[in-house]
Amino acid sequence: MRKLIILICMLFSSIIVSEEQKTPNYNNFIPPEIMTPDEVKTRIGTLEFFDGLPSENTVKLLYDNLDFIRGVDAFLNFVPAASLESVRVGHKKYGVQNSNQVVIFESLMDSNPLWLTGNTDTVYASTFIDLRKNGLTVIEIPPGMGPGTVNDAYFRYIIDMGTPGPDKGKGGKYLLVPPDFKGEVPKGYYVAKTSSYINWLILRGFLKDGSTDYSVNLLKNGLKIYPYSTKDNPEKMEFIDVSGLPVNTIHANNYMFFMELNDVIQREPVDFISPELRGILSSIGMEKGKSFSPDERLKNILTDSVAVANGTARSLAFSPREKDAYIYPDLYWQTAFVGNDYRWLKDNGTGGRFLDARTLYFYIATVNTPAMQAKLPGVGSQYAYLAVDESKNYLHGSKKYKLTLPANIPAKDFWSIVVYDPQTRSELQTSQPFPSKNNKRNTDLKFNSDGSIDLFFSPEAPEKMKSNWIQTVPNKGWFLLLRLYGPTNAYFDQTWKPGSLTLIE
The missing domain is CATH 2.60.120.600 (Domain of unknown function DUF1214, C-terminal domain)
Known part of the structure; x- marks a missing residue:
């Protein structure tokens, strides 16, 4: 009898051991580098987890930080777009409403206007061309013109004109093609297709014998800008001398930066920037066709992020x-x-x-x-x-x-x-x-x-x-x-x- 009891006990013990062996001990074979401790100290604070599951406070902390990162990324990546938009708004204050209106610094650019590293030594002529309004647009460059350039709404290079352009300073007719143009492009022009509706034309003329007269006369008598549809009877050019006028053309370095940028996003075609760049903006609530109205939490975070991003840019x-x-x-x-x-x-x-x-x-x-x-x-x-x-x-x-x-x-x-x-x-x-x-x-x-x-x-x-x-x-x-x-x-x-x-x- 005693032997029978011992045999039963041994059998029962083996069953228990067998059952225990069926339950694996994960800590024996999971690499420690893939594990998350229950407490992690970071630069944004202490993160708390239960077996890898973030606590409620940690989730809030991390999402606030993610929004902050995206706000910084938005500023650093979109300085070009906000800057060009601010130049455009400055031109409106100068009185530029149509592409046949061109601001010109007949007496050179002094220190009154706020322009990023503006030049005191060349004659600037500048205007904005709205291809959504104009459609195909012709720019006639006179012979002898100095360097000129067209940039799109993200400050990307479109084409050069004048001495560095395909006309090599001999003058010629250029044609800007809108991003959504579907028809046949007319021949006989230097053609440039752009990704945005708004485009900036900037031309520079050099001093001659210390005077601006040569370049000013060259621009006023030779530069022409008009919709292709009006080529047979283009509207007369209007040159606005803005020498000495105090106008701001520089983007904001506080929360207003995002408001300036939103104006660009709402106006331009969706695909004028890449999906990755669009993704940065949509992550903070900025998306074409939708209202950009962050709640108080997000607005405070973005205000902080633009302060850090501005310091980073400096x-x-x-x-x-x-x-x-x-x-x-x-x-x-x-x-x-x-x-x-x-x-x-x-x-x-x-x-x-x-x-x-x-x-x-x-x-x-x-x-x-x-x-x-x-x-x-x-x-x-x-x-x-x-x-x-x-x-x-x-x-x-x-x-x-x-x-x-x-x-x-x-x-x-x-x-x-x-x-x-x-x-x-x-x-x-x-x-x-x-x-x-x-x-x-x-x-x-x-x-x-x-x-x-x-x-x-x-x-x-x-x-x-x-x-x-x-x-x-x-x-x-x-x-x-x-x-x-x-x-x-x-x-x-x-x-x-x-x-x-x-x-x-």
């Missing part, structure tokens, strides 16, 4: 970490065209879109054309900007600085230095209407015996060097931009380099 522009942003290894001069590609493709596209470089450029500049970054000795233009002194300290308007440009400045046509306000990225407003020096316009510049030139930057003019002085504002920052028109090989091979900004006192 860091990219004035303290870039990309080594290719610096033109010379031993100096702090920067290029706004990091990567040397007007499409911002990194490493010929193998690195994808150079997103930081695109944000940097459009945060401080306008006009997108390959002619501005191509290495074309003797033609086109090149740009370099500087925001720090030789000790890598930001430039302070209360202090005195000297910049030496060595002899034989590599500019076949002319060179210029313009000073800008880091807040507005527009010309610095001082008692000097033109915060700049130009070897064609400023005929009283004093050069050194070796052919070099010293330029001075301070609140008050240095004794006996007022002709070489650009005024700054006490207790205010500034930066400068060097332009070379008709740059020669000495610039491209770096056998000529500008000096650093030396702090005098």
Whole structure:
């Protein structure tokens, strides 16, 4: 009997062991790196989980953070669209309602209007073309015209005109084709199809003998813009001289940025931007055909995100970490065209879109054309900007600085230095209407015996060097931009380099 009891107990024990073996112990074979602990400390706070399941508070924290990330992405990716929209709105304030109305700076652009790194030394002519209103649109460029460009509503390059365009400065007729055009395109034109309804035309004319007269007359007598449907009887051109008028053309850096951007999204075709870009906007409630009306929670998050994104854009522009942003290894001069590609493709596209470089450029500049970054000795233009002194300290308007440009400045046509306000990225407003020096316009510049030139930057003019002085504002920052028109090989091979900004006192 006793043996029978022992046998039954052993059998029962084996059954229990067998049943236990059927229940696997996951912790014995699941890799620890795929597990989520019950508590995770992060930069946004402590995340709590039960066996990988996020708590209610953690879910809220993470979704708020996701909306914040998408808001930052929206700003950094859509600076080009918001910037061009702000330029368009500025033109409306100038009185531009139709494409036959063109603003022109007959007396050059001074520091009164707010334009991203506007130029004091060329005659600007500018207008907006609404292809939804006009349909096919003709642009007639006169012979002898300087560089001109058309950009779409996302500041993408469409076509060049004038000297860098297919007419090669000989003049010609261009035809802008709307994104939804289905008919047969007329012949006899330089044709360019665009992805958006709104397109910006910007033309530049050069000084001749220090005067704007040649370029102003060329534009007024030769430039024509009209719908193709009215080609037999186009409306008369109207040129609006806006020299000295204080108008803002710069996008907002607070929550209003999203309102400006929404105007673009509602107006333009759905596919004028990629599904990925549309997805960023739809994730924060911005979608074509729908009202953009974030609730209080999302609006507060977006307000915070645009503050961080704006600071990020300023860091990219004035303290870039990309080594290719610096033109010379031993100096702090920067290029706004990091990567040397007007499409911002990194490493010929193998690195994808150079997103930081695109944000940097459009945060401080306008006009997108390959002619501005191509290495074309003797033609086109090149740009370099500087925001720090030789000790890598930001430039302070209360202090005195000297910049030496060595002899034989590599500019076949002319060179210029313009000073800008880091807040507005527009010309610095001082008692000097033109915060700049130009070897064609400023005929009283004093050069050194070796052919070099010293330029001075301070609140008050240095004794006996007022002709070489650009005024700054006490207790205010500034930066400068060097332009070379008709740059020669000495610039491209770096056998000529500008000096650093030396702090005098």
